[in-house]
Amino acid sequence: MVRFILKRTGYMLVTFYIVLTLTFLSMKLLPGTPFKQAQKLTPQQLNTLKSYYGLNDPIPVQYVRYVWNFIHGDMGGSFQYGNEPVTDFLFARFPISLQLGINAMIVGTVLGILLGIVAGINRGKSLDWGSTMVAIIGVSIPSFVLAAILQFFFSVYWRIFPVAGWGGFMYQALPTLALAIGVTAQVARFMRTEMVEVLNQDYIVTAQAKGLSRATVIYKHAVRNAMIPVITIVPPMTAAVVTGSLVIENIFNIPGIGSQFVDSIVTNDYPMIMGTTELYALLYIVSLLVVDILYQLVDPRMRVTGGKA
Amino acid sequence: MDKILEVKDLNVIFHIFKADVQAVRGVNFELNKGETLAIVGESGSGKSVTSKAIMGLIPNPPGEITKGSSILFEGKDLVNYTEKQMEKVRGKEISMIFQDPMTALNPTMKIGKQIMEGLVKHQGMSKQDARNRAIELLKLVGIPKPEQRVDEYPHQFSGGMRQRVVIAIALACNPKILIADEPTTALDVTIQAQILDLMRDLQKKTGTAIVLITHDLGVVANMAQRVAVMYGGKVVETGLIDEIFYNPKHPYTWGLLSSMPKLHAKMDKLLAIPGSPPDLADPPKGCPFAARCPYAMKVCTNHMPEYTELSATQKAACWLLDERAPKVAPPETIGVGGNQNG
Incomplete structure (x- = not known):
């Protein structure tokens, strides 16, 4: 297992290096300059600025410098925020996005799995239809529409939660819910399909033939096997939710990473764009490793060590 | 001889879309x-x-054992x-062994645990006792090194060995x-x-x-x-x-x-x-x-x-x-x- 993780970590580093290179190269292809009101600057001033940021050097030199600095934990300074180090910026804002994303994933996955189980074991009955409806609604309504609805009822009408801002549980509840509903829907649909499939397997009949109660059969034999494929979608979804909460962060005025990312793109803030992109890439790559590790934990057939087969 | 099971006029119908399939029509045997x-x-x-x-x-649905059918086990009607x-x-x-040993075992549960489940449920055994009995059963059905294999998963067994495990599960509680x-x-x-x-x-x-x-x-x-x-x-x-x-x-x-x-x-x-x-x-x-x-x-x-x-x-x-x-x-x-x- 340790060897497997080390090997995979090696592959991950290679993947990440490729992403880093591609990000750097695509930055060089972006039109425009990072400097505001560049048209008002004289060519000399522009030139001075460019050479200050090292943008006049040949691209290979810039590239080697970027990679070298990156290895030493320096991702450069932001152009738009007075040269503030990108790393500081990410460290300050990313945890907030991460917290929100993880909240939503936990709520969404748990609800989704429960709904999926209920639907799967009641296939074709009203409970199945009910939970399928919830899933369809969850997939169909965009999170920002849901966010506005939640804000209207919970904040304006009933005044339970604050409209916007960031802080403890009270602030986190609504954005978490708004993000979680889509996750719930996807996980529920997936889980339902798997439950239906697993409940038709021969080993379920074997379990029943042992005289186990229906609850035991479902809980111990069906759910665990049905969850294996679900596990594969959750970590990449986490990466997507953590990075994709941009709209929600805007609506609830949450100082996360998402909204700043858009600003960086608009202003050609190269180090900032690269830093954020690389963070997202890293998150995704790590999530895939997590999938493989989880897979081995829940499915003995996937284990690379410990078994003879 | 003592009858232990008596099936009388057993009728089973499957109500499938637009049709009633009469899979079993008045079966009698003892x-x-x-x-x-x-x-x-x-x-x-x-x-x-x-x-x-x-x-x-x-x-059920779609299956139905129709009225008038009876399955007498030691004189008691299981249909009711x-x-x-x-x-x-x-x-x-009453236990059952199934046709395909490749799919009859839960792939994510250790063999031992699959045998133990019935013992714990029906005989109220402690986990340790059930485990010992599971090892005993594996030995009984001819699986070598049962102490070790009890902790293995179905995919580590061949088809014939799996069928032996299925038999061990079926016989666990002396049906x-x-x-x-x-x-x-x-x-x-x-x-x-x-x-x-x-x-x-x-x-x-x-x-x-x-x-x-x-x-x-x-x-x-x-x-x-x-x-x-x-x-x-x-x-x-x-x-x-x-x-x-x-x-x-x-x-x-x-x-x-x-x-x-x-x-x-x-x-x-x-x-x-x-x-x-x-x-x-x-x-x-x-x-x-x-x-x-x-x-x-x-x-x-x-x-x-x-x-x-x-x-x-x-x-x-x-x-x-x-x-x-x-x-x-x-x-x-x-x-x-x-x-x-x-």
Whole structure:
């Protein structure tokens, strides 16, 4: 297992290096300059600025410098925020996005799995239809529409939660819910399909033939096997939710990473764009490793060590 | 002999979209303590549905055991049992072995745990006791190094070994009846013989009565004392093994015996019964075999024959046995001799 993780970590580093290179190269292809009101600057001033940021050097030199600095934990300074180090910026804002994303994933996955189980074991009955409806609604309504609805009822009408801002549980509840509903829907649909499939397997009949109660059969034999494929979608979804909460962060005025990312793109803030992109890439790559590790934990057939087969 | 199981007029209907499939139509048979009864017949004759009905594992809906059916286990009618009551019968009083050992075990649960579940549930054993018993059972069914293998997963076992595990699970609580639904069909021939030997040995040790469901007459000859031949959801002939093999009376039984490959006879090709089994969504009024029967008469298509008692142990449902019917001798191809088991 340790060897497997080390090997995979090696592959991950290679993947990440490729992403880093591609990000750097695509930055060089972006039109425009990072400097505001560049048209008002004289060519000399522009030139001075460019050479200050090292943008006049040949691209290979810039590239080697970027990679070298990156290895030493320096991702450069932001152009738009007075040269503030990108790393500081990410460290300050990313945890907030991460917290929100993880909240939503936990709520969404748990609800989704429960709904999926209920639907799967009641296939074709009203409970199945009910939970399928919830899933369809969850997939169909965009999170920002849901966010506005939640804000209207919970904040304006009933005044339970604050409209916007960031802080403890009270602030986190609504954005978490708004993000979680889509996750719930996807996980529920997936889980339902798997439950239906697993409940038709021969080993379920074997379990029943042992005289186990229906609850035991479902809980111990069906759910665990049905969850294996679900596990594969959750970590990449986490990466997507953590990075994709941009709209929600805007609506609830949450100082996360998402909204700043858009600003960086608009202003050609190269180090900032690269830093954020690389963070997202890293998150995704790590999530895939997590999938493989989880897979081995829940499915003995996937284990690379410990078994003879 | 003591009857332990008596199936009377069992009818099972599956309510499928736009049709009611009558999978089992008035099946009667009984099982004595400690004996092996073989139920033979081709695919779709209702063998497996009958066995699932005994276990109370017919999914409802779409399946339904109709009123008037009864399955008497030690005199108590299992048809009237609630789900909770059935849980106490399954695995404890009546167990089942399934056809395909590759899919019959939970892939994500250790072998030992799968054996232990029934012991903990039915005998209230502690985990440690159940584990020890599981190791004992694995040894009993002939799995080497049981102390080690008890903690392994199904994918680490071969097909034959898995079937041994399935048997261990079924026998865990010393059931009075073991239903084996084509236990060797999915295994290759050498392993088949091993599994059958094992089942016979275990039966000697435990005295469990076995209902052996199969379409392989070689297996029947090896294992059973009595045979019930099923066709089209009905038992068409039943008798002691010698009666069925040496003095069969029903043309379908003749067909089955003829279609069995013979070891010593020179044969250019295998004999088959032409045609296919009846559509049980719209079963024939008369004898289900009439359409394929070379001896069929007018009466056969319109009226189901009653059973004719041929001896204290053998009876068959065929119009040829009526005193008004012409005398027909069984075809020579049924000839059974030598060892039929591969």
